[in-house]
Amino acid sequence: MTETSVTSESISLSAEVRQENLQKLQDQQFDILVIGGGITGAGIVRDAALRGYRTALIEKDDFAAGTSSKSAKLVHGGFRYLKSLEFGLVHEALMERKTLLDIAPHLVRPIQCLLPIYKTDADPSWMIHLGLFLYDWLSFTKSIGRHQMISKKEIEEIEPLLRKEGLQQIAQYYDCQADDFWLVMANLQSAAQNQAIIANYVKAVDILKEDGKVVGIQAYDSITDTSISIRSRVVACAAGPWSDQLRQNLLKDTQQGLRQTKGIHLIIHRDNLPINYPVVGPAVQDRRPIFAIPWKKFVVLGTTETDYDGDPDRILTERSDVDYLLVAFNHFFPNAKLNYDHIVSTFAGLRPLIFETGKDASSVTREYQILEDHQNFFMITGGKLTTYRTMAKAMIDRLSKHLKSSFGISPTNPDCVTDKLPLYGGDIPDYPQFFDDWTKTLTHKYNFDLEIAEHFIETYGSRIPDLLQAIQETADGQERMLPNLPYVWGELKYALKYEITMTLSDFLIRRTHLFSLDPKQALDIHESVANRMGKYLGWSKAEKQAQIETYKSKIKIIQYFREEQ
Numbered sequence: 209m210t211e212t213s214v215t216s217e218s219i220s221l222s223a224e225v226r227q228e229n230l231q232k233l234q235d236q237q238f239d240i241l242v243i244g245g246g247i248t249g250a251g252i253v254r255d256a257a258l259r260g261y262r263t264a265l266i267e268k269d270d271f272a273a274g275t276s277s278k279s280a281k282l283v284h285g286g287f288r289y290l291k292s293l294e295f296g297l298v299h300e301a302l303m304e305r306k307t308l309l310d311i312a313p314h315l316v317r318p319i320q321c322l323l324p325i326y327k328t329d330a331d332p333s334w335m336i337h338l339g340l341f342l343y344d345w346l347s348f349t350k351s352i353g354r355h356q357m358i359s360k361k362e363i364e365e366i367e368p369l370l371r372k373e374g375l376q377q378i379a380q381y382y383d384c385q386a387d388d389f390w391l392v393m394a395n396l397q398s399a400a401q402n403q404a405i406i407a408n409y410v411k412a413v414d415i416l417k418e419d420g421k422v423v424g425i426q427a428y429d430s431i432t433d434t435s436i437s438i439r440s441r442v443v444a445c446a447a448g449p450w451s452d453q454l455r456q457n458l459l460k461d462t463q464q465g466l467r468q469t470k471g472i473h474l475i476i477h478r479d480n481l482p483i484n485y486p487v488v489g490p491a492v493q494d495r496r497p498i499f500a501i502p503w504k505k506f507v508v509l510g511t512t513e514t515d516y517d518g519d520p521d522r523i524l525t526e527r528s529d530v531d532y533l534l535v536a537f538n539h540f541f542p543n544a545k546l547n548y549d550h551i552v553s554t555f556a557g558l559r560p561l562i563f564e565t566g567k568d569a570s571s572v573t574r575e576y577q578i579l580e581d582h583q584n585f586f587m588i589t590g591g592k593l594t595t596y597r598t599m600a601k602a603m604i605d606r607l608s609k610h611l612k613s614s615f616g617i618s619p620t621n622p623d624c625v626t627d628k629l630p631l632y633g634g635d636i637p638d639y640p641q642f643f644d645d646w647t648k649t650l651t652h653k654y655n656f657d658l659e660i661a662e663h664f665i666e667t668y669g670s671r672i673p674d675l676l677q678a679i680q681e682t683a684d685g686q687e688r689m690l691p692n693l694p695y696v697w698g699e700l701k702y703a704l705k706y707e708i709t710m711t712l713s714d715f716l717i718r719r720t721h722l723f724s725l726d727p728k729q730a731l732d733i734h735e736s737v738a739n740r741m742g743k744y745l746g747w748s749k750a751e752k753q754a755q756i757e758t759y760k761s762k763i764k765i766i767q768y769f770r771e772e773q
């Protein structure tokens with residue numbers, strides 16, 4: 209048995225590399241500068257780098273700190289969009305589902321969703337059946353499995369917790385689930401492997417102009433408290449929910465391009481809702497589709513969709529949001545009797561949808577658009593996590609034309625190859641074999657338990673050797689950080705070395721999900737993590753305290769509903 213399937217080189221993304229990147233941002237002339245390190249920006253910078261453009265990306269917060277770590281984590285065609293006849297969008301998303309499964313098999317996994325059909329539902333079962341035929345068919349040659357209809361009799365065995373009253377039939381169909389943060393990170397690491405310069409905590413604050421044309425961005429690095437001028441032929445803005453704000457601040461353009469809708473999710477322990485499959489169905493209150501999705505030892509319940517015009521940097525989980533989901537899921541699973549005590553944590557995000565009037569929030573299209581807002585300044589809005597790669601391709605195709613016609617610049621590799629090359633950690637030709645081999649190696653040779661072994665495989669993929677090295681370099685590297693979750697102390701070293709981890713929140717919220725999965729939001733270990741990070745990153749006592757305070761303020765945001773008056 210071989211221990212690895214590693215074919216690509218490790219890419220170091222430490223605080224030192226970030227510092228070098230800041231210097232390069234200042235010194236070099238780029239072809240494409242991307243603003244925004246969510247999934248859209250990460251996809252764009254990877255595509256640009258793979259085509260051979262001199263490329264950089266700046267993110268004002270941490271990577272994926274915006275919407276891209278707050279999604280329902282579904283890589284899906286979007287069955288419900290068939291009803292609004294968005295066949296093109298559904299087809300594209302279904303094709304992407306398989307592409308992402310191929311290029312990141314460790315991060316994306318197929319799931320079998322259950323769609324219960326009740327007598328009182330608006331859509332009869334024949335219509336759902338027909339819709340799912342179409343859904344399967346639209347995936348063409350990239351099918352990951354065909355749907356089937358399950359009788360009421362069989363359901364007791366399959367999903368005993370589901371409401372039986374009025375139940376007629378159940379449809380079972382395939383989609384995929386992915387960890388959104390890791391998908392962003394893998395795109396960024398792939399981009400960095402191909403010479404892209406990336407930095408978090410660098411905010412675009414102004415545009416640089418010459419002869420009325422955009423020639424770059426004035427940016428601010430909040431870690432070192434310094435300003436930097438970044439020169440680039442074109443700027444590609446992928447600022448998600450901040451797009452209108454950015455257009456206003458940078459271009460003094462007040463037109464509304466976005467329809468922002470807020471969506472919250474609840475995380476509960478699976479012991480409190482021991483479902484076997486993801487369950488999808490209409491909420492009893494308003495017939496909007498909602499999901500209960502098993503995720504590790506937990507279940508993610510979501511989502512709401514309400515118009516939002518508040519601060520995109522502070523999206524509170526309000527009591528009305530939580531109550532809506534509890535009522536809806538208690539209707540589906542009446543014996544679970546879910547209440548506030550069952551909620552481990554919540555997360556809230558904003559969908560950066562294209563501005564459309566006259567539609568209710570959940571009917572707004574998930575299509576995307578690319579606009580040239582000023583000469584050399586392009587903006588992309590809309591879309592979904594699932595279709596980020598095709599959005600990025602469309603953006604780079606457009607920028608390529610512009611770079612050629614305005615600057616005579618052609619890429620070294622004109623074709624998009626992001627669907628053919630694996631993402632960082634995803635160079636795994638035979639995933640089932642890889643899974644088996646590494647499970648044996650990690651449990652037998654390294655003495656990790658199965659839960660930890662699976663966590664490593666599904667997070668780090670082919671980068672496991674780098675992780676094992678980081679674990680070896682940490683005195684208690686192999687020990688669990690908290691008894692009930694599979695994160696070990698060695699992962700901190702890995703995060704600092706390979707994932708530009710700059711703050712306590714970066715590590716506890718995103719590099720691990722301790723913030724979301726521990727009922728105490730990791731408050732038993734946050735000081736110890738801060739001490740270790742502080743040593744590595746050279747924090748003063750005051751800086752360490754500030755890190756802790758910022759982290760605690762984020763807990764208040766996700767637990768706001770408990771104290772709301």
Ligand SMILES: Cc1cc2nc3c(=O)[nH]c(=O)nc-3n(C[C@H](O)[C@H](O)[C@H](O)COP(=O)(O)OP(=O)(O)OC[C@H]3O[C@@H](n4cnc5c(N)ncnc54)[C@H](O)[C@@H]3O)c2cc1C
Nearest residue numbers: 244246247248268274275276279280282412448471593594
């Ligand atoms: C509740 C919810 C559930 C969802 N579920 C799914 C799902 O299951 N499947 C699916 O396919 N899609 C889903 N989506 C949609 C998907 O999550 C989004 O379309 C996607 O994450 C948007 O990514 P983005 O990169 O465009 O925006 P973001 O992730 O928000 O990224 C924009 C980034 O720009 C940065 N930025 C802003 N201003 C500046 C500046 N001045 N300088 C530098 N950086 C800046 C921000 O900090 C932010 O990180 C869901 C969305 C929501 C809200």
